[in-house]
Amino acid sequence: MLWVAFPSTSDHDLCKRAAVALEVNARTVNNWLNCHNDAPGPIVLKVLLIAGAEIVFQQIEGPK
Known part of the structure; x- marks a missing residue:
């Protein structure tokens, strides 16, 4: 769930x-x-x- 809530390129960045x-x-x-x-x-x-909001925004933005 942390990865969904805080999309990052590395563990360090996520933390x-x-x-x-x-x-x-x-x-x-x-x-x-x-x-x-x-x-x-x-x-x-x-x-x-936070993760729920991130998922909603991803749906609004559509595929990249």
């Missing part, structure tokens, strides 16, 4: 972008990405909302 948006440390995002820890519920909801 930096998600950390800013979710107000957490990039290392924390990296731990979630590598399944070392679970994100707390409120963070999961934020990611779901």
